[in-house]
Amino acid sequence: MVVKLDKVDVVVVGTGWAGGVVSAELSKAGYKVVALERGKNVTRDDYIGVKDELRYTNRYEMMQNLAPETITSRNYIDEDALPVRTRKEMMAGTDLGGGSVHWAGATYRWKAYDFEIKSKTIERYGKAKIPNDMTIQDWGITYDEMEKYYDRWEKTAGISGEPDPLGDKRSSDYPNPPMKESPAIRLFKDTTKKMGYHPYQVASGNLSQAYTNPDGEQINQCMFCSFCTQYGCDFGAKSDPLVTVIPTAMKTGNFEVRTGSYVKRVLYKGGKATGVLYVDNMTGIEYEQPADVVVLAAFTFTNNRLLLLSGIGQPYNPTTKKGVIGRNFNAQFNITFLGARGFFNEKKFNSYMGAGALGATLSDFAGDNFDHSKLDFINGGGIELRQYGSGAIATNHVPNGTPSWGPEFKKNSIYYTNRTYVAWYTMATMSYWHNFVDLDPTYTDSFNDPLLRITYKYTDQDRNMAKFGIEKCSEIMKEMGADIVDDDEVPQEFDHVYDGGHYAGGVIMGSDPATSAVNNYLQMWDVDNLFVVGGSAFPQFAGHHPTATIGALGYRASEGIEKYLKSGGQLVKGKQESASV
Amino acid sequence: MADKPTDRNEKSGMSRRAFIKNTGLVAGGVVGGGLFGGLFTNQLQKNAPVTTLENTSGGLQDARVFINRAEDFDILSAATERLFPKDDLGPGAIELGIPYFIDKQLAGEWGMNSKEYMKGPFITNIQAAGTHNIKRDQDTQGPNAATQVPTPTPRYQSILNRSEVFTLGLRKINEVAQKDFGARFVDLDPEKQDEVLRMFEEGKVEMKGVGSSNFFSLLLQTTIEGAYADPVYGGNKDMMGWKMKEYPGPRASFLNDIEKEEFIKMDPVSLRNYQGH
Ligand SMILES: Cc1cc2nc3c(=O)[nH]c(=O)nc-3n(C[C@H](O)[C@H](O)[C@H](O)COP(=O)(O)OP(=O)(O)OC[C@H]3O[C@@H](n4cnc5c(N)ncnc54)[C@H](O)[C@@H]3O)c2cc1C
Ligand code: SF4
Numbered sequence: 001m002v003v004k005l006d007k008v009d010v011v012v013v014g015t016g017w018a019g020g021v022v023s024a025e026l027s028k029a030g031y032k033v034v035a036l037e038r039g040k041n042v043t044r045d046d047y048i049g050v051k052d053e054l055r056y057t058n059r060y061e062m063m064q065n066l067a068p069e070t071i072t073s074r075n076y077i078d079e080d081a082l083p084v085r086t087r088k089e090m091m092a093g094t095d096l097g098g099g100s101v102h103w104a105g106a107t108y109r110w111k112a113y114d115f116e117i118k119s120k121t122i123e124r125y126g127k128a129k130i131p132n133d134m135t136i137q138d139w140g141i142t143y144d145e146m147e148k149y150y151d152r153w154e155k156t157a158g159i160s161g162e163p164d165p166l167g168d169k170r171s172s173d174y175p176n177p178p179m180k181e182s183p184a185i186r187l188f189k190d191t192t193k194k195m196g197y198h199p200y201q202v203a204s205g206n207l208s209q210a211y212t213n214p215d216g217e218q219i220n221q222c223m224f225c226s227f228c229t230q231y232g233c234d235f236g237a238k239s240d241p242l243v244t245v246i247p248t249a250m251k252t253g254n255f256e257v258r259t260g261s262y263v264k265r266v267l268y269k270g271g272k273a274t275g276v277l278y279v280d281n282m283t284g285i286e287y288e289q290p291a292d293v294v295v296l297a298a299f300t301f302t303n304n305r306l307l308l309l310s311g312i313g314q315p316y317n318p319t320t321k322k323g324v325i326g327r328n329f330n331a332q333f334n335i336t337f338l339g340a341r342g343f344f345n346e347k348k349f350n351s352y353m354g355a356g357a358l359g360a361t362l363s364d365f366a367g368d369n370f371d372h373s374k375l376d377f378i379n380g381g382g383i384e385l386r387q388y389g390s391g392a393i394a395t396n397h398v399p400n401g402t403p404s405w406g407p408e409f410k411k412n413s414i415y416y417t418n419r420t421y422v423a424w425y426t427m428a429t430m431s432y433w434h435n436f437v438d439l440d441p442t443y444t445d446s447f448n449d450p451l452l453r454i455t456y457k458y459t460d461q462d463r464n465m466a467k468f469g470i471e472k473c474s475e476i477m478k479e480m481g482a483d484i485v486d487d488d489e490v491p492q493e494f495d496h497v498y499d500g501g502h503y504a505g506g507v508i509m510g511s512d513p514a515t516s517a518v519n520n521y522l523q524m525w526d527v528d529n530l531f532v533v534g535g536s537a538f539p540q541f542a543g544h545h546p547t548a549t550i551g552a553l554g555y556r557a558s559e560g561i562e563k564y565l566k567s568g569g570q571l572v573k574g575k576q577e578s579a580s581v
Numbered sequence: 582m583a584d585k586p587t588d589r590n591e592k593s594g595m596s597r598r599a600f601i602k603n604t605g606l607v608a609g610g611v612v613g614g615g616l617f618g619g620l621f622t623n624q625l626q627k628n629a630p631v632t633t634l635e636n637t638s639g640g641l642q643d644a645r646v647f648i649n650r651a652e653d654f655d656i657l658s659a660a661t662e663r664l665f666p667k668d669d670l671g672p673g674a675i676e677l678g679i680p681y682f683i684d685k686q687l688a689g690e691w692g693m694n695s696k697e698y699m700k701g702p703f704i705t706n707i708q709a710a711g712t713h714n715i716k717r718d719q720d721t722q723g724p725n726a727a728t729q730v731p732t733p734t735p736r737y738q739s740i741l742n743r744s745e746v747f748t749l750g751l752r753k754i755n756e757v758a759q760k761d762f763g764a765r766f767v768d769l770d771p772e773k774q775d776e777v778l779r780m781f782e783e784g785k786v787e788m789k790g791v792g793s794s795n796f797f798s799l800l801l802q803t804t805i806e807g808a809y810a811d812p813v814y815g816g817n818k819d820m821m822g823w824k825m826k827e828y829p830g831p832r833a834s835f836l837n838d839i840e841k842e843e844f845i846k847m848d849p850v851s852l853r854n855y856q857g858h
Contacts, residue, residue: 049852049855049856049857051831051832051852051855052811052813052831052852053809053810053811054806054810054811054814058806058810059690059691060696065696066696066697066698067695067696067697067698067699069698070698082704082736082738083698083700083738084698085697085698085699085737085738086694086697086698086737087696087697088737089736089737180839180840181840182839182840183840183841183842221836222836223833223834223835223836224834224835224836224839225832225833225834225835226835227831235833348844349844350835350838350839350841350844350845352828352829353835353838353839354835354839358839389835391809392809392810392822392823392826392828393805393806393808393809393810395826396805404801405663405664405665405778405782405801405804406663406664406666406775407666407668410665410666410668410670411668411670414670414825414826417826417827417828418826418827418844442702443700443702444700446700495736496736
């Protein structure tokens with residue numbers, strides 16, 4: 001039996017940055033908002049005194065419990081997918097605030113080039129530059145239109161940074177100055193400056209000073225405590241939904257969040273979403289929550305899966321290349337974030353200190369900032385040197401050729417604990433017709449609903465770009481004076497490890513309903529009162545971290561939802577583009 | 582997923598391009614730990630921690646809570662000691678309490694795979710073994726590389742949970758020792774013990790329901806964790822693991838030190854200190 005609840009204006013699934021921003025904006029505007037979150041109710045108190053590397057980094061305390069639900073994964077269309085069974089292979093947020101609480105905080109705006117990648121690539125290099133298999137597309141929105149939403153989110157989150165010298169136009173500076181520089185960061189900047197590059201401090205969601213955001217929420221100054229990525233902040237110094245948008249929504253009196261509420265379906269009737277069906281994890285009782293507007297902000301996997309399970313939108317079919325739900329799945333997997341590791345015999349660093357987003361970066365090889373005429377790939381990525389603060393378990397890096405256990409390993413791993421850094425390439429990944437998601441025919445969750453299945457393989461573009469990035473990182477490491485520089489190897493194929501939380505697409509934005517699921521307000525083309533918010537809307541992955549763009553899209557969607565609540569209907573007129581799938 | 586080229590343990594370090602600054606230390610382009618041996622000893626001997634009875638006395642509280650047979654536990658102790666041996670830098674696995682750490686881990690949520698997807702169908706044992714033997718070195722890969730243990734990551738497809746894998750694996754170690762070297766593992770000399778372990782590492786031992794390299798990878802992962810996890814879990818006795826690494830333990834703030842050039846050595850504190858109990 002399903003218990004039917006009273007109707008609300010807006011029901012939001014998920015409480016990360018995406019769901020949090022939407023909840024805050026609409027409850028501020030006076031609408032009654034209910035947010036449903038599958039995980040626990042947590043507050044900052046849950047993160048005080050838990051600087052425990054084993055529990056958080058190695059046992060994935062804050063990650064999704066996979067016992068009831070996971071995803072399946074394969075490389076090729078004719079393969080059987082296997083479930084991703086362990087949390088070591090799968091990081092996705094759960095609990096109030098979602099993955100947006102245990103993120104590191106590295107913040108980047110995506111580029112003007114990214115939003116119009118297809119047109120701009122053709123414009124500069126001609127049509128032939130885009131391989132036939134590649135299904136990249138413009139977003140249906142430009143950077144200039146996105147700028148004010150980025151600005152909004154950065155102010156809400158209190159981002160601390162300095163502008164990218166090679167970046168696009170900004171309407172204002174970051175709300176807080178950049179973080180302090182550690183010696184390793186100074187070394188990276190001095191070296192790369194001498195090499196003619198344009199380094200700058202990574203913009204950070206770890207705050208450089210105490211700050212009150214425009215909604216009146218206080219975020220504290222970061223202590224460089226080092227227990228940051230994969231942890232909640234015990235000082236309220238990391239910008240996350242728990243210290244910003246969720247309390248903002250709460251203050252309005254229009255907002256209710258129900259944790260332990262696992263959403264199973266979007267309910268759909270007569271071309272409209274009527275609400276959602278969810279289960280209370282404690283009692284097993286099923287509820288129907290009716291609403292005028294349904295917002296899916298439950299991260300890429302759930303956003304896709306709920307649409308597929310609910311039979312909303314046309315599922316993508318890789319054989320006919322028709323359909324949209326599941327199309328253009330894109331992500332940063334083990335072929336990204338490769339580079340070169342340097343070992344310094346003469347220098348010792350305080351590498352045990354740090355913060356999730358403490359680092360230096362450069363954009364000389366990002367986006368289309370460099371000429372690709374003679375290169376065998378398009379797009380690029382940032383080169384970063386980060387100082388997370390090395391945990392004792394995590395830091396066992398040894399030069400190549402050292403055995404991975406025994407006396408030599410012990411000596412080298414201890415010797416190099418405070419003598420090693422890595423520079424990596426945060427490269428972009430493009431979309432292809434053969435990378436997509438659908439429902440698995442075999443594996444099911446604890447309710448016997450099919451799991452989401454990922455089909456994803458690498459291409460020459462990926463491998464060529466990775467190789468290029470590794471070479472650049474290696475040169476930098478050598479110039480930095482490392483005595484030994486070990487270059488990463490380019491993997492031939494995707495290894496089904498989902499770590500790092502940079503998975504996107506499947507419910508993508510665009511201007512043509514034939515090749516996109518949502519319009520540029522994140523409103524579904526097929527269902528006017530259903531908005532699907534988050535990385536699921538990225539048509540392809542840019543060469544930088546995703547979350548600022550997710551936050552900005554949250555503001556864009558909020559504006560759209562308000563418009564819809566006022567006047568109803570489709571907010572954007574779909575265009576038919578050339579059939580170039 | 583027949584061949585995964587990304588494993589660095591199976592290929593030698595030679596296959597990767599490595600740059601080595603000309604320090605006169607290098608022969609043939611490969612840096613082996615052995616070449617550095619002298620260098621390390623010179624630089625580190627001064628700080629080698631002294632092991633005394635007092636700072637290992639925490640062991641009085643240790644007892645097995647998962648592994649039933651003393652013999653299995655002895656194999657675990659001997660094996661982990663080979664992976665992380667006592668040397669002039671400091672204590673090895675046994676003195677650090679690593680076998681007890683692992684025993685406790687196996688008794689809990691992680692050992693029982695409580696938060697892992699353990700629903701079937703499971704692919705057959707033979708396939709599972711094959712899958713598990715496909716390894717990947719996480720050390721330098723992935724967005725989160727800086728927070729990963731540098732052990733190989735096989736794709737877990739076994740019907741067995743980790744504690745079952747350990748029980749089978751430890752007994753298998755003895756079986757191989759008996760069969761190939763004619764003695765119990767604990768009675769073999771260290772070189773022979775290493776040979777046995779290497780067979781597991783390389784996936785050459787047939788195990789039921791799981792690849793032997795998968796078991797080895799769990800053994801290595803937990804050994805390193807036991808050396809450096811907070812002492813509250815039973816390893817890293819008296820923070821001796823951290824002392825070897827000059828790791829300061831959980832601390833509230835490095836705000837005033839983050840910009841400093843010189844290396845700052847701090848006496849470690851543990852979670853117990855940090856939580857203030
Ligand atoms: C270790 C780590 C470090 C990262 N560091 C960075 C970084 O430095 N910079 C960066 O830009 N990005 C980073 N990311 C990525 C970042 O975490 C995500 O991009 C961001 O949190 C996504 O926000 P979201 O709101 O879309 O999803 P989330 O914050 O994950 O929120 C989704 C919520 O939906 C809930 N949910 C899912 N399914 C259901 C369901 N069926 N019913 C009810 N609720 C459901 C989940 O429990 C979750 O709370 C990192 C990720 C990880 C894992
Ligand atoms: S490093 Fe800074 S932001 Fe991160 S958890 Fe520590 S105090 Fe919080």
